[in-house]
Amino acid sequence: MRGRLFLPGIPIVALVLTAVWADTVRRPPLLELGELASAAEPGEELSGGATTVVDAGRNSFGRSPMNLDRARWPDFHHGKKVFARDWSDPRKTPVPVGPLFSAASCMTCHVKDGRGRPPASPAEPPVSIVFQLSASGGRGPHPSYGEQLDFHGVGGSAGEGSVTVDYDERSDEFASGESFSLLQPRYTFKHLARGPLGEGVPFSPRVAPVNFGLGLLEAIPEEALLALADPDDRDQDGISGRPNQVEDVAERRTKLGRFGWKANQPSVLQQSAHALFADMGLTTELFPGQAGSAPEVTPEDLERLLFYTRLVAVPRRRNWDAPPVLRGKAVFRAIGCSGCHVSTPFETGDVPGFPELSRQRIFPYTDLLLHDLGAGLADGRPDGQASGQEWRTPPLWGIGLVEAVNGHTRFLHDGRARNLEEAILWHGGEAAPTQERYVRLPREDREALLAFLNSL
Ligand code: HEC
Numbered sequence: 001m002r003g004r005l006f007l008p009g010i011p012i013v014a015l016v017l018t019a020v021w022a023d024t025v026r027r028p029p030l031l032e033l034g035e036l037a038s039a040a041e042p043g044e045e046l047s048g049g050a051t052t053v054v055d056a057g058r059n060s061f062g063r064s065p066m067n068l069d070r071a072r073w074p075d076f077h078h079g080k081k082v083f084a085r086d087w088s089d090p091r092k093t094p095v096p097v098g099p100l101f102s103a104a105s106c107m108t109c110h111v112k113d114g115r116g117r118p119p120a121s122p123a124e125p126p127v128s129i130v131f132q133l134s135a136s137g138g139r140g141p142h143p144s145y146g147e148q149l150d151f152h153g154v155g156g157s158a159g160e161g162s163v164t165v166d167y168d169e170r171s172d173e174f175a176s177g178e179s180f181s182l183l184q185p186r187y188t189f190k191h192l193a194r195g196p197l198g199e200g201v202p203f204s205p206r207v208a209p210v211n212f213g214l215g216l217l218e219a220i221p222e223e224a225l226l227a228l229a230d231p232d233d234r235d236q237d238g239i240s241g242r243p244n245q246v247e248d249v250a251e252r253r254t255k256l257g258r259f260g261w262k263a264n265q266p267s268v269l270q271q272s273a274h275a276l277f278a279d280m281g282l283t284t285e286l287f288p289g290q291a292g293s294a295p296e297v298t299p300e301d302l303e304r305l306l307f308y309t310r311l312v313a314v315p316r317r318r319n320w321d322a323p324p325v326l327r328g329k330a331v332f333r334a335i336g337c338s339g340c341h342v343s344t345p346f347e348t349g350d351v352p353g354f355p356e357l358s359r360q361r362i363f364p365y366t367d368l369l370l371h372d373l374g375a376g377l378a379d380g381r382p383d384g385q386a387s388g389q390e391w392r393t394p395p396l397w398g399i400g401l402v403e404a405v406n407g408h409t410r411f412l413h414d415g416r417a418r419n420l421e422e423a424i425l426w427h428g429g430e431a432a433p434t435q436e437r438y439v440r441l442p443r444e445d446r447e448a449l450l451a452f453l454n455s456l
């Protein structure tokens, strides 16, 4: 053995050179990050400003805000009860869900105030994912099934139908040689109560998003978001976010859409009242259904529900100042993720009645604008001004805790991505150049970026 060290130099040099050469072919260089790779910014771990809670455990998505006055704790807990209430249980509610509904409580879909997922196998029925429908051609509700396929009928009777999900798998590789694979979902509608959906009927599978930080998102001044819009891509960076403009039913005017996967709802009030109506078959003052009858959900219950839904707190980041995470944040900016998932903070405005949410410095990592993410993710179903290829940039705060809270890592609007990396790899359209840069990164930089996402 020992003698080998003293072999004549030439073959060893050749061997080393071959190894180095082979290594550079398969190993793209680390990104030159320069001043991007800097120290943590003061306060950046407090994603939700003073509302932020320090909890990285299984219940970290359903907490009251840190700055909630003690006197308001009971209101928060009453609100949580309404959010968790099973409206199909006659002991808990005088009004029944239905006659048709997708789920009997908000919590069924927004599991532990976290996110839903698609069925794990074709044998499992869909629970925390909905299928929104349109008329053929894409405008207006479906003539037989309305805006959404309701899986259940009241009292255990049959709903409108069900859906099974299968996947086609395809593989590709990173520039550095490792392979990856992505799952393309395929849906089959079954047991349809009123006949087939029909030709050319677009549908949109959507998992329930997380239920925290929503009052803060609502409090970002409209001007701050509109300032990020660049519909004609004047700065020529390939990214052209634009606002969805939707009807605010209560205010009777058009307003910036902020909520839902296509930003089709302007406020927590309208999104929640719409959920009661569309997901659960319950009327409110805002969505009264048949004219004349009193709303099934009392104004007091709706008030409590909104108090809760606005205030549920954002969890604090973990390891935000660890060197690989700081590197990952710099990679995130350098390859263009922050072109949509804005990495600089917003300052919320004044929210009447909610001092907790007012003037907070927050890091949601979204512009709440619509972006064309390409044909691969398209549902082909227009929604407000959003096209079939456009989606709202989802907030990324708390995303690293989904596994701890929900026990899965299914991402994107239909939950097709099995982890954060697959979510990135599905990005196309305006995000295609960024996605390509990600594929060309060396493994260390990809890992740093994922460590950063997991720290959010
Ligand atoms: C059947 C499943 C289901 C039920 C039940 C449900 N939701 Fe949702 N929720 C969703 C889905 C799916 C979305 C995304 C909707 C979209 O993209 O249009 C959503 C979106 C939301 C949003 C917007 C979140 C965001 O980040 O944009 C809020 C707020 C919300 N729901 C509140 C509620 C409340 C309150 C209830 C109970 C009254 C409720 N939801 C019941 C599935 C559900």
Ligand code: HEC
Pocket: 239, 332, 335, 336, 337, 338, 339, 340, 341, 371, 373, 377, 391, 392, 393, 394, 395, 396, 399, 410, 411, 412, 413, 414, 420, 423, 424, 427, 430, 431, 434, 435, 438, 453
């Ligand atoms: C052009 C705008 C744009 C760029 C650039 C962009 N994203 Fe996204 N991102 C989106 C939109 C829109 C979605 C929602 C797509 C969907 O659900 O179909 C999304 C979804 C995601 C999700 C899944 C979120 C969830 O709740 O399921 C993650 C994670 C993510 N992006 C991370 C990144 C990273 C990391 C980068 C950089 C490599 C990046 N994005 C670049 C717009 C963008």
Ligand SMILES: [Ca+2]
Pocket: 100, 145, 146, 147, 148, 149, 150, 160
């Ligand atoms: Ca329906």
Ligand SMILES: [Ca+2]
Pocket: 230, 233, 234, 235, 236, 237, 238, 239, 240, 241
């Ligand atoms: Ca641009």
